Amino acid sequence: MPIVIWQLVFFVFPLIFLVVMSFWLVINYRMVPGWDTVNWTKMYSKGYFWDTYWRTLAYAMIATITTTILAFPCSFALAFKVSATLRRWALFFLIVPFFTSYLVRIYSWQIFLNDNGIFNRMFDYLGLGPFHLLNNFFGTLVGYLTLCLPLAVVLQLISLANVDRNLIEAAHNLGCGRLKTVFLVIVPMAKIGIILGAVFTFILSFGDFVSPYYLGGSKPPTLSILIIDTTKSGQQWPRAAVVAVTMIITLLTIMFASVSAAYRKKP
Amino acid sequence: MPNTSEARPLVSFEGVTKHYGTVAAVHAMDLDIYAGEFLALMGPSGCGKTTSLRMLAGLEEPTEGEIRLDGKRINEIDSADRDTPMVWQSLALFPFLSVRQNVEFGLKMRKIPSGDRQQRAMEWLERLEIADLAERDISQLSGGQRQRVALARSLVTEPRILLLDEPLSALDANLVVKMQGVLSRLQKELGITFVYVTHSQSEAFAMSDRVVIMSQGRIEQIGSPKTIYRNPTSRFVADFVGSNNIFCGTVSKEGATLQVNTSVGCFSCSPDNDENSFPMGSTLNMVISSDLVQISLTTPEAANQVRCRFISEEFVGSIVTVFAELENGADFKVQVRQRDLADLGLKAGAVFYASWKATDVHLISESA
Numbered sequence: 101m102p103i104v105i106w107q108l109v110f111f112v113f114p115l116i117f118l119v120v121m122s123f124w125l126v127i128n129y130r131m132v133p134g135w136d137t138v139n140w141t142k143m144y145s146k147g148y149f150w151d152t153y154w155r156t157l158a159y160a161m162i163a164t165i166t167t168t169i170l171a172f173p174c175s176f177a178l179a180f181k182v183s184a185t186l187r188r189w190a191l192f193f194l195i196v197p198f199f200t201s202y203l204v205r206i207y208s209w210q211i212f213l214n215d216n217g218i219f220n221r222m223f224d225y226l227g228l229g230p231f232h233l234l235n236n237f238f239g240t241l242v243g244y245l246t247l248c249l250p251l252a253v254v255l256q257l258i259s260l261a262n263v264d265r266n267l268i269e270a271a272h273n274l275g276c277g278r279l280k281t282v283f284l285v286i287v288p289m290a291k292i293g294i295i296l297g298a299v300f301t302f303i304l305s306f307g308d309f310v311s312p313y314y315l316g317g318s319k320p321p322t323l324s325i326l327i328i329d330t331t332k333s334g335q336q337w338p339r340a341a342v343v344a345v346t347m348i349i350t351l352l353t354i355m356f357a358s359v360s361a362a363y364r365k366k367p
Numbered sequence: 368m369p370n371t372s373e374a375r376p377l378v379s380f381e382g383v384t385k386h387y388g389t390v391a392a393v394h395a396m397d398l399d400i401y402a403g404e405f406l407a408l409m410g411p412s413g414c415g416k417t418t419s420l421r422m423l424a425g426l427e428e429p430t431e432g433e434i435r436l437d438g439k440r441i442n443e444i445d446s447a448d449r450d451t452p453m454v455w456q457s458l459a460l461f462p463f464l465s466v467r468q469n470v471e472f473g474l475k476m477r478k479i480p481s482g483d484r485q486q487r488a489m490e491w492l493e494r495l496e497i498a499d500l501a502e503r504d505i506s507q508l509s510g511g512q513r514q515r516v517a518l519a520r521s522l523v524t525e526p527r528i529l530l531l532d533e534p535l536s537a538l539d540a541n542l543v544v545k546m547q548g549v550l551s552r553l554q555k556e557l558g559i560t561f562v563y564v565t566h567s568q569s570e571a572f573a574m575s576d577r578v579v580i581m582s583q584g585r586i587e588q589i590g591s592p593k594t595i596y597r598n599p600t601s602r603f604v605a606d607f608v609g610s611n612n613i614f615c616g617t618v619s620k621e622g623a624t625l626q627v628n629t630s631v632g633c634f635s636c637s638p639d640n641d642e643n644s645f646p647m648g649s650t651l652n653m654v655i656s657s658d659l660v661q662i663s664l665t666t667p668e669a670a671n672q673v674r675c676r677f678i679s680e681e682f683v684g685s686i687v688t689v690f691a692e693l694e695n696g697a698d699f700k701v702q703v704r705q706r707d708l709a710d711l712g713l714k715a716g717a718v719f720y721a722s723w724k725a726t727d728v729h730l731i732s733e734s735a
Contacts (some may be wrong), residue, residue, distance in 0.1 A: 269426050270459035272446040274520070275476035288463040 115348070122341035129335045143342045149326070153346070156322040159237065160306035163244035167301045168294065170245070171252040176282070178253070179260035191257070194250045206243050206314050213239055213315065235317030243311025248304050252297035259293020260286065295362035302358075303351055323347055375438065377402040377528060377560055378423060383432035385418050385584075392418040394584040395432070402527065405554050405561045407571035410581035411607070416564045419581075420530050423562065424453045436528075447476075452521035453530040456537070458513050460505045466516050467492065467501040473524045491519040495549075511542050518553070528560040535570060547573050568609060572596070580604050597656070602731055605654045610688075612655045612699055615733070618645045624725055627653050631693050634671045636728040650733040657688065657700040659727040662719050664711060669722035675699050677713045689713075691721070 122139055125132045143149050178190050197205065212218045213233040223229035233239060263286055271281045287294065305311070309324035318325050323343055330340040376399035385393040393415040400406050408416040421427040422434060425446030433440050441449060452473070461469050470488040479487070492498040495515040500508060508516065514534060521529055531550075535543045551574045554561045565571050571578050572592040580587040580595060580603075588595060588604045599605035605613050616634075620626035624637040625645060636653060645651055661667070662675075675691035687708050689701040701721055713719060 264457070264459065266455050266457050266459035267461060269446070270453075270455060270461075271472070273424055273426065273451070273453050274473040275447050275450075275524070276472075277447055280476075285461065288461075291463075 118341050118348075119345055122338055122345055124338045126335055126338060131335070131337055139338045139342045143339055149343070152321055152323055152326050155320060156306060156324075157350070159240065159244075159312070159322060160302050163241060163248065163305040164298050164302045166241065167245060167248045167252045168298045171249055171256055171297060172294070175253045175256035175260055176286070178257050179263070187257075187261075191254065194254050194257075197246075197250050202247060203310055203314075205246055206310050209239075209242055209246065209315055210234060213242065234315060237316060240312045240316030240322075243315040244301075244305040244308065247308060247311065248301040251304075252301055255297035255300065256290065256293045259290040259296075263289040292362045295358050299355055299358045302354060306351060307347060374401055376400055376435075377437060378562075379433075379435045380419070380423075381433045381435065383419070383422065383429045383434060385415070385422060385427060386430040391584050393422070393429075396584075396586060398579065398586065398589070400528075400560060400562060402560055403558050404577060405551070405563065405575045407575035407578045408562065408564045408581060409566065409568065409571045409578055409607075410587075412566060413583075414581040415584040416566075416579075416581050417532055420453070420532055420562060420564045424451050424530050425449045426453075450524065450526050451528055451530060452524065452526050453532060454517045454521050454534045456533040458517040458534070460513060460516055460520070462505050464505075465501070466497070466503050466505065466508070469505065469516055470519045470523050472520060477524065487523055488519070491523045495519050510538050511546065514538065514546055515549075518550075522553075522557070526559065528562065529554075531561060531563045533565055536565075536567070543570070550574060568607075580607060582607075598729060599654065599731065602652045605652065605729075605731060610657045610700065610702065612657060612660075614653045614655075614697070615650065616653050617650050618647055621645075621647050625730070627651065627730075629653060631673055631695055631697055634728070635725045636730055637725045638728055638730050645730060645732065652731040652733060654729040654731060655723050655727070656729070658686075658702040660701045660721050660723050662689070662701055662703060662707075662711065662721050664719055667720050667722040669724070671725060671728070672720050672722040673699065675701075675719055675721050677715060677717045677719060679715070680708065691719070 121131075123135050123137065125134045125136055125138070178187050182190070210217070214220070215230050215232065215234070217233070219233060220230045223231060233242075267285055267289060268281055271285045272278070276284060307324055308322075309328065312318060312322045312325055316322075321329065323346075327340045327343050330336045330343065378398075378400040380396045380398040383393060383396045384391060396415075396419060398419075408419060410416050418427060422429050425441070425444060429442055434442055436449070436451070461472065464472070467485070467488050470491055471484045474484040474487060489498060489501065492501055495518060497512055497515045497519070500512060500516075505513065505516070517534065535546050538546060547570060550561070550563075554574075561574075563571070563575060572595075575592060577589060578592055578595050579589050582603050587607075588600050590598070595604065596608055599608060599611070602613060605611045614629040614631060616627040616629035618625055619628045619633065624635050627634050627636055634653065661669075666672070673693055675693060678690045678692055680690065681688040682705065685705055686702055687705050689703060689708065691699045691701065693699050699721060711719065
């Protein structure tokens, strides 16, 4: 019972309030409760809203694909190629980043990525560059990876560590080469962890404000930046709520689709 | 039963040793396996039987020695390229594939076209009487059905040898007997070699042409089930077979009929099929199989007899194993027909006499 109350107070009620607020009006910079669909029609008729929506979706997708591909060799090596001791230490170091504020970690990237930063000094020394690594999508992606990669590795690792070794041997024994076994047996067996890692990455990067703002330079905006901008311009909290509710619906749809794909039996 | 002296072996282990760190799992193993035979590797857990099988499957590499398949060294050949399919104790079926897809897996790896693949998979499913389950998930099958899927998956590529690692150990007792029948019949029909690892004597004896008894990484004895049962060559084998009474003694009279002095009495022994000679004073193990012992309530006339106190009985159908205690406290087992025991009306603590013929004794020298 306490968990139900906790969920109601801290999750369901604020969410209902957010939906209700999207129908309120702003008159003379003040919110007035009401039931008007004007916020929805206004937001949905604007080209920049949809541009931002598809851009954010694309960013999150690219982050998800990049994270999943980069995380897999790492979690695979930790699950199959290293000793149990090394695996425990690696797990520890994968969790350590979460001890530090995400904002602090993102700020520290600026020192590495800016035009006079550590990376460009190194490139300069090699006679290369300068490369613009900050205030563009590359910077945003670095931020997304900082946020999501350790988590994706941990989730994949848990799944991979539980793959029955006999199945891998059985595949070899039936004539399946090593690389083929990875895709035909190990990936299907670890499907749930891989998909969960991807879903978390998508959720975190779709809603992230810090990376596109501090490393991506906030232009062009993502939906999270659009929310901030909307609240700042004329106290349009109800229209910001429209963006927020749209994001939540998008995330819920993608989450349910992926999780049902993860637990579906046949490939 | 193949002619072991002339035919070239299909598989041979030559001085094969496997170390895990400092522990030797298999030690200098020499073994020939012939085409078309049903060979059981048997022994207690940790004896090296599974390691031997895994080396043959290419899942472990020998530390020393050579494994040959058809005369060709296969030590370095990857399991994927060996064509030595194995059936796992856990069966290792792919849970994300249907029954048919599981069976097709090996054919797919050999790049057999889809239509052909499906047809061959279905033929094997029919042969194992599970064709109606082809599109099911593995999780929907019973233990016996999974067993059949695992067999079909390994046999669909028509290998010359099938390796089985305790495949029946997870099944109910009645299903074990049924699957033993399926395996024996399959092996005879296909005429291919089965190498079967088990710790169960009944499984090994019921199905195999030859049994290899292993202990601590070494082969103790190789022979037909009957030879292993009647003529164990070491005390370990005599003990492992489980139904033997073994007494250590010394020879007190030489000749065709020996007199052997043991802690439970002096017995005359004239084993008819032993090449070993036992000189005066040598120590040996006297083995009396519990099914060659007669029991009575009165002192029998036979020369070899012991007085026993009845402790308990274990009923396994028509045959009963009687557990008794000798006067010096040693254990003694007798297997009798249930009816014969009922006629005697023995109760716990009752005294009876066990006797056996001098020719039914089997002798093993102490060093073996």
